[in-house]
Amino acid sequence: MTALRLFLPVMLALALWQGAVTLLAMPPFILPDPLRVAGTLWTSRALLADHAMVTLTEVLAGLALGAGLGWISAVGLALSPGAARLLRPLLVFSQAVPVFALAPILTLWFGYGIGSKIAMTLLIIYFPVTSAFFDALMRPPAGWEAMARVMGGSPARILWHIRIPAALPGFLSGLRLAAVYAPIGAVLGEWVGASRGLGYLMLLANGRAKTDLMFAALLVLAVLTLALHRAVDRGCLALEARRLR
Amino acid sequence: MTAPALRLTGTARVGGRVLFGPLDLAVPGGEWCCLLGPSGAGKSSLLHLLAGTSGAVTLDGSARAGDGAPLAGRVALMAQTDLLLPWLDLCDNIRIGARLRGTRPSRAQAEALLDRLGLAGMGARKPGALSGGQRQRVALARTLLEDRPVVLLDEPFSALDVATRLAVQDMAAHALRGRTVLHVTHDPAEAARLGDSILLLAGGQIRAVAPPPDAPPRAPDATATLSATGHLTRLLLEAA
Numbered sequence: 001m002t003a004l005r006l007f008l009p010v011m012l013a014l015a016l017w018q019g020a021v022t023l024l025a026m027p028p029f030i031l032p033d034p035l036r037v038a039g040t041l042w043t044s045r046a047l048l049a050d051h052a053m054v055t056l057t058e059v060l061a062g063l064a065l066g067a068g069l070g071w072i073s074a075v076g077l078a079l080s081p082g083a084a085r086l087l088r089p090l091l092v093f094s095q096a097v098p099v100f101a102l103a104p105i106l107t108l109w110f111g112y113g114i115g116s117k118i119a120m121t122l123l124i125i126y127f128p129v130t131s132a133f134f135d136a137l138m139r140p141p142a143g144w145e146a147m148a149r150v151m152g153g154s155p156a157r158i159l160w161h162i163r164i165p166a167a168l169p170g171f172l173s174g175l176r177l178a179a180v181y182a183p184i185g186a187v188l189g190e191w192v193g194a195s196r197g198l199g200y201l202m203l204l205a206n207g208r209a210k211t212d213l214m215f216a217a218l219l220v221l222a223v224l225t226l227a228l229h230r231a232v233d234r235g236c237l238a239l240e241a242r243r244l245r
Numbered sequence: 246m247t248a249p250a251l252r253l254t255g256t257a258r259v260g261g262r263v264l265f266g267p268l269d270l271a272v273p274g275g276e277w278c279c280l281l282g283p284s285g286a287g288k289s290s291l292l293h294l295l296a297g298t299s300g301a302v303t304l305d306g307s308a309r310a311g312d313g314a315p316l317a318g319r320v321a322l323m324a325q326t327d328l329l330l331p332w333l334d335l336c337d338n339i340r341i342g343a344r345l346r347g348t349r350p351s352r353a354q355a356e357a358l359l360d361r362l363g364l365a366g367m368g369a370r371k372p373g374a375l376s377g378g379q380r381q382r383v384a385l386a387r388t389l390l391e392d393r394p395v396v397l398l399d400e401p402f403s404a405l406d407v408a409t410r411l412a413v414q415d416m417a418a419h420a421l422r423g424r425t426v427l428h429v430t431h432d433p434a435e436a437a438r439l440g441d442s443i444l445l446l447a448g449g450q451i452r453a454v455a456p457p458p459d460a461p462p463r464a465p466d467a468t469a470t471l472s473a474t475g476h477l478t479r480l481l482l483e484a485a
Contacts (some may be wrong), residue, residue, distance in 0.1 A: 041457075099291060119374045143324060143326055144330070146293075146324075147328050148341075150295075150320060150321070150322045151321075151341070151342035151346065151391065152342070152345065152346050153342075153345030153346065157346075158345060161341065161344055161345055174302075221484050243332045244332075244373050245371060
């Protein structure tokens with residue numbers, strides 16, 4: 001059933017794609033047909049896998065670092081209302097700066113290698129994670145905190161034993177968003193300057209009019225993003241269910 | 246541990262509107278006092294004023310212990326909602342107070358308490374798997390384990406079936422003997438059965454009603470208990 005639900009839209013998209021190529025008589029270097037891309041996908045599988053691994057490493061490292069830093073920041077802000085008042089607008093302002101504009105400078109600071117891509121990914125996911133977790137921390141369900149205060153709990157222990165566990169769903173929804181954004185960060189970083197990764201490969205293929213390889217890399221990236229999102233989503237659901245059972 | 250008396254005087258307001266008062270409520274130290282009244286009379290707010298968790302309700306007056314020392318740290322509150330933490334098992338829920346204070350009471354103690362409340366062997370379960378009545382008993386166990394001289398109970402037996410309710414009332418009456426208990430209820434039979442003293446909060450005023458002569462917990466079907474239940478029911482009807 002699930003296979004069928006996926007199969008039909010994919011077939012429709014492929015048919016539209018093939019239709020456009022045939023009707024508009026596109027030359028292959030402008031828009032290659034699906035079969036040609038599938039062929040390239042197969043013949044260049046080693047190359048694609050190699051570059052996909054680099055991108056995946058950047059994404060996972062950025063995701064782990066961004067989630068960790070977001071967690072620490074949100075808890076820090078929740079512990080200190082003063083700091084929250086001071087830093088929250090700064091955090092929002094940081095989101096007003098387009099991350100794309102920062103990519104060249106990150107390459108300058110962290111080098112041509114994997115470091116600048118991880119930094120880019122981290123920057124893109126840091127805000128959604130911090131913001132979702134912080135908002136959840138500041139809105140514990142009514143009653144729990146009052147009960148904890150009557151029991152004589154210190155603010156730090158109330159945070160640790162009540163507010164953080166109660167806010168975990170908020171953190172997880174931030175993490176789900178982050179899983180979708182993270183590949184964007186990594187590929188952006190690769191576009192600005194890299195020698196490896198799917199973003200680099202797409203740019204290279206484009207420059208040499210190997211449009212079929214560009215599309216193949218794009219497909220791999222899309223599948224990678226979907227798989228990551230699904231894995232994180234499944235992981236979050238399993239964690240939430242296990243916690244309450 | 247000596248159980249202090251409780252005294253609440255003054256007028257309570259919610260956003261400028263008078264909730265109750267001016268009144269003068271006194272609970273003698275070491276006694277079980279039942280506070281009866283119709284819904285919305287301010288019974289729960291009165292408990293929260295004593296516990297210091299009143300939120301939007303303000304008191305123009307004072308809520309304090311008879312011995313003059315602060316109440317903070319000497320009160321256990323069982324609120325109307327069970328407030329169980331869904332991610333902790335029952336034993337850890339019962340012991341949450343100790344954890345919040347940085348100590349660690351034994352799991353065996355929590356298990357024994359569950360056992361006495363008819364929840365034997367359920368310590369490792371999570372609250373999500375429980376019925377309303379079971380959850381209420383766990384909340385009561387948590388309140389009892391706090392081991393405080395002043396205990397504030399807000400409808401603590403409302404979700405229990407008749408047989409369980411009587412058993413749990415007996416257990417609580419024995420466990421809390423010698424402590425100052427203020428027990429909010431809207432059930433006249435419960436007040437007639439458990440109260441060393443009975444107070445009626447209606448129309449913003451407190452009124453003392455004589456309890457049956459024998460010591461609580463009283464037999465639910467004893468003539469004196471039944472007649473007190475009838476009398477309290479009549480008073481509640483008149484107040485409504």
